[in-house]
Amino acid sequence: MPGPAPTDTDRALVVGIERYPSLGLNPLKGPVGDAGRMADWLVNSAKARVTLITSDGSPESPWTVADLRPTMQDVTDSFVGYLRESNGRPTRRLARRLYVYMAGHGFMPEPRNLAIIAADALGDQYIPNVQATSWVDWFADQLYFDEYVLFMDCCTTRTFLYNGGKPLMKKTAERQDGRGKVVMAFAAGSDVETFEGPLADGRIGGFFTDKLLRGLKGAAAHGDGVVRTSGLISYFRNSLGVVGDGAVADAGSEHAVDPMFPERAELEFARVELPKYVFRAPLADDVLLQIFDTENRLIASGQIAQGAVTLPIGLGIYRARGPDGLSKVFEIASGTTGEVNLA
Structure with missing residues (x-):
């Protein structure tokens, strides 16, 4: 029989990048606020220990508008931090689950893999990025966590001009009982742009993140009041053309949210009071x-x-x-x- 589950608090890495001074793409207005709202849900509902990194700063200190941050290293350091934190633990396990949320400009360097572009990108010459899917895949073969949840509100444009920022770590598979359970949800399918805009309360945000949080907070609950992976998938499918204020958008419009779920392990996210x-x-x-x-x-x-x-x-x-x-x-x-x- 399996041993007892880790009792330590779940971990979460939340990244929101909207300032790209030298990238040459349109500036974004939603990722910082979206990351903050996701962090709030993770702290208050998922009871996770959150590391929040956005264009406004890191957990240690804010940076100025002139800073080209967060960089690829800023985000990578947070992943490596979980390894450091595990030092001295006999089993290396930190907690049951690792959540990763990223919002910003992104691209899909390989099928199924999605990367967020760092703030210090320079035109089309230098595109530092973090391929979050590969980080989650690496961790899923190790012993630090048993469950992994990756939400990415980024464009999935397919371009082969740049390499994905994969983890430069030893490719050992320490987990002997099979790969950890993984859920991955992208804001859109392969080679599709994602969109942000005015939401029901007037703020600017990503349409995917807005709908995702609505689902996590109860709109995607099963009949027993539990929000699970299958409920989130059904919720997005059934509300493809429904925007934040309840209005119906054309299925081909920028407001329609049709996410991609490359990994679909059935995990429980929340228990809510049903409508x-x-x-x-x-x-x-x-x-x-x-x-x-x-x-x-x-x-x-x-x-x-x-x-x-x-x-x-x-x-x-x-x-x-x-x-x-x-x-x-x-x-x-x-x-x-x-x-x-x-x-």
């Missing part, structure tokens, strides 16, 4: 209405009063059952109104 829906059914008062999931597990139940009952339920496909042969399949998807008609 409540009014279920209307042609049943008599005091009759019991039951809701089952696709595995025939009872998710919710309640007695009808004046033709309706209010029940908490998450995203998913369900079957409602009642007397007199009532059996109806329905779906709760992103954008579903607060009322479900079972007639």
Whole structure:
């Protein structure tokens, strides 16, 4: 049987780069704020120990606007810090899970691999970058963590002019019980640009990160109130054309978010209070209405009063059952109104 899980607090590396003075691409306005909001969720909901590195500074000190930072080394040092922290531990394990979030200009140097460009990039001559996917892949074969979550809000433009910034570390596989569990989510599929813009509250942010945080905070919860990998995937799929304020965007517009999930281990991210829906059914008062999931597990139940009952339920496909042969399949998807008609 497997041994006890590490008890130390989960770790998280959060990077947001929006100032690229010498890169020659449009400046960004969302990554610093997006990184801050992701860090808040990681601290308050995931209870992780967060290292936050943005265009405004590092955990040690802020840097000036004139500084071309964070650099590739700034980010790399944070990854290497986990190795240093493990020194002296018999098993090398630091914690159950490592979260990595990065937002900024990026590119896809190889299929499936995604890199964020560092702030000191110089035109098309010098493109220092951190290929976060390769760092996560390396760690997944080692013993420092058992689970890995990588979220990247970067363009996935395919260019072969630059090499990806891979970890320059010994390629040993210390984990003997197989690769660690990995979830990777990119803001877009291969060779696609990602977008930022005004969100529902008026701030500027990445459309992917905005929707991701909505999902993590409960919009992607399963029927039992747990946000899992499969729920996040379904949430993005079902809300492809829904923007932050609930309006529907054209599927081909910059507001539509169609992310890529190269790795899909089923992990639990959060437990939330489910939204409540009014279920209307042609049943008599005091009759019991039951809701089952696709595995025939009872998710919710309640007695009808004046033709309706209010029940908490998450995203998913369900079957409602009642007397007199009532059996109806329905779906709760992103954008579903607060009322479900079972007639």
